Amino acid sequence: MNGKISSTFAELNQKGQKAFIPFLMAGDPFFELSLDLIEALDESGADILELGIPFSDPLADGPIIQKSAMRALKEGMNIDKVFSLLQRIRKRTDIPVVLFSYLNPIFRYGLERFAAKAADSGADGVLIVDLPPEETLEGLEFLEEKLDRILLVTPSTSLDRRKVIAAKSRGFLYCVSRYGITGIQKDLSREAYELVKSLEALKKVPLCVGFGVSSAEQAKIIASYADGVVVGSALVDEISKVAEGKSSIERFKDFAFSLAKSIH
Numbered sequence: 138m139n140g141k142i143s144s145t146f147a148e149l150n151q152k153g154q155k156a157f158i159p160f161l162m163a164g165d166p167f168f169e170l171s172l173d174l175i176e177a178l179d180e181s182g183a184d185i186l187e188l189g190i191p192f193s194d195p196l197a198d199g200p201i202i203q204k205s206a207m208r209a210l211k212e213g214m215n216i217d218k219v220f221s222l223l224q225r226i227r228k229r230t231d232i233p234v235v236l237f238s239y240l241n242p243i244f245r246y247g248l249e250r251f252a253a254k255a256a257d258s259g260a261d262g263v264l265i266v267d268l269p270p271e272e273t274l275e276g277l278e279f280l281e282e283k284l285d286r287i288l289l290v291t292p293s294t295s296l297d298r299r300k301v302i303a304a305k306s307r308g309f310l311y312c313v314s315r316y317g318i319t320g321i322q323k324d325l326s327r328e329a330y331e332l333v334k335s336l337e338a339l340k341k342v343p344l345c346v347g348f349g350v351s352s353a354e355q356a357k358i359i360a361s362y363a364d365g366v367v368v369g370s371a372l373v374d375e376i377s378k379v380a381e382g383k384s385s386i387e388r389f390k391d392f393a394f395s396l397a398k399s400i401h
């Protein structure tokens with residue numbers, strides 16, 4: 138059980154603020170630039186960082202994040218290099234970091250080995266996208282001791298199951314705002330509000346909303362009722378433009394700053 142994520146929410150709560158939680162893929166578009174982009178997010182006011190471990194079959198991701206994973210994998214990114222990136226991040230900032238991964242890469246690496254090295258490298262939490270909360274795996278208990286394991290609920294999760302998952306989630310609970318996959322959306326889903334409201338009475342763990350939040354205006358609306366806002370594809374899309382030379386770190390940072398300002 139890691140304390141940094143929980144204390145971050147406690148500090149924000151005291152200031153009457155909500156958490157800005159950006160997602161980016163580790164090593165996209167290449168190692169050194171990924172480090173600079175993470176520093177830019179930290180400087181723009183990010184409160185917690187979601188750091189994706191690139192995987193070849195990201196079934197819950199839309200094209201923007203799929204392409205991001207492919208760019209990172211093409212650059213030779215792997216779990217050990219994600220840990221090296223984490224160690225470099227830790228020399229620049231102590232922002233809480235949640236590692237985002239599908240089960241496959243972690244399973245191949247070994248859950249206990251992964252957990253020990255992730256914690257030693259400076260990770261605070263982990264979200265394993267396709268590992269159901271009830272699943273027991275060898276090494277999972279050890280992993281949950283070393284890192285806060287963030288769980289997911291979706292609009293199709295039954296109320297009873299939402300309560301069970303909320304009680305089990307550590308750090309925060311990830312409320313997936315809509316049906317489908319990650320990606321930029323013009324309009325906010327209606328389900329997100331209902332999902333958060335259905336869990337609010339529990340107050341077991343901070344409730345953070347993600348999927349499709351793509352602008353400062355949308356982020357502001359989510360921040361009016363959730364404890365944190367996750368933005369991935371809209372930021373990763375900007376990173377792909379930086380990679381193609383069509384945008385810059387400054388433009389990326391300005392966008393991230395506008396999100397932080399609207400959420401705080």
Ligand SMILES: O=P(O)(O)OC[C@@H](O)[C@@H](O)c1c[nH]c2ccccc12
Nearest residue numbers: 160197319320347348349368369370
């Ligand atoms: O990209 P979006 O629509 O802004 O959604 C956040 C999402 O990218 C990030 O939280 C995430 C990346 N991959 C995932 C897989 C499952 C759940 C969440 C994620």
